[in-house]
Amino acid sequence: MNRPDKTEITRLLSLTDKAEIAALHRRAYEIKTSTIGKVVHFRGIVEISNICTKNCFYCGIRRDNANVQRYQMQRDEIITACLWAHEQGYGSVVLQSGERQDDTFSDFITSILQEVRQRSGGELGFTLSLGEQSPETYQRWFEAGAHRYLLRIETSNPDLYRKLHPADHDYQARLDCLKALKGIGYQTGTGVMIGLPHQEISHLADDVIFFIDQDVDMIGMGPFIPHQDTPFADVLPDFKEEAALELALKMIAVCRILMPDINIASTTALQALNPTGREMGLLAGGNIIMPNITDVKYRSAYQLYDGKPCLDENASLCRNCLERRISAIGETIGYRQWGDSPHFAGRRSKIH
């Protein structure tokens, strides 16, 4: 694809007229249905631990937040959740946690991947969202059965990145991780937060161009939502849920228009801003939903932002509720499929 015009992307992201925004969503949705179909794929997400060695200024489970009750799910609990997802016909699961780079953690993940692969007959797909790791660790997890990795760049602008993180969090290291993941053969996803402090529309336009230049297979992005126990609690005194949602939906739509064949998640943070936020994300071009399958007893301790929805809804209720919501907008759910992006298949055929 040709490099798109930044001026045009900026213009689309700056739309304020409701009719023009609706037309943008419609265009994106048409592109989504003609390339991917009227189908949504599920990735059951298990929030395996909120222990984090990092201190990102925006995040509710950052290391220095002493108000969080830290937990680490047991190996058996994680395996049970994954196998439950498999029985439900979810094609794949996501394991997400705070960042730990020690060997104990790396071994722990490896052994879970191996066991679930064996017990699901290799059918259940795995996405990992476990932060920055060494290339060796990524390789081990890949060999143990993970095939997708989600690592948001958070912002593609190095100066803005520095304002969002302590000095020892390194933009270049994150970029190197994305490169390593792709080199190993993962379907690689990245994303940004939308509406961050100090972020301008032109940063977001650059983010879209970054996704295209990185040739990503999937995007997981969502609105920034302040968390009360972080340094960014009060950094946006004018934070308005409706405006944050509108901007996030415009980003999804623009990404779908420019990258027709990738997977784009309609993230839970959208629902934190509006009860039907995730359906809106689908109608703006998203095609992936990540139902939370974490045991309810852990959910409230995994709050990256304030107002996380479904804290007291168990995994079966989540499934039923989502099924209803998705059929209400005329889409079907692709059960028992990995739901790889057509883009990844195309990229692979170019490599081999």
Ligand code: SAH
């Ligand atoms: N530790 C891993 C994965 C868990 S965090 C990592 O950082 O990659 C997953 C994502 O949550 C982050 O990439 C970030 O984009 C998002 N997040 C954190 N705090 C947030 C907030 N206040 N609002 C919205 N998203 C947030």
Ligand code: SF4
């Ligand atoms: Fe840790 Fe990820 Fe939160 Fe940063 S965003 S503090 S790495 S969980």
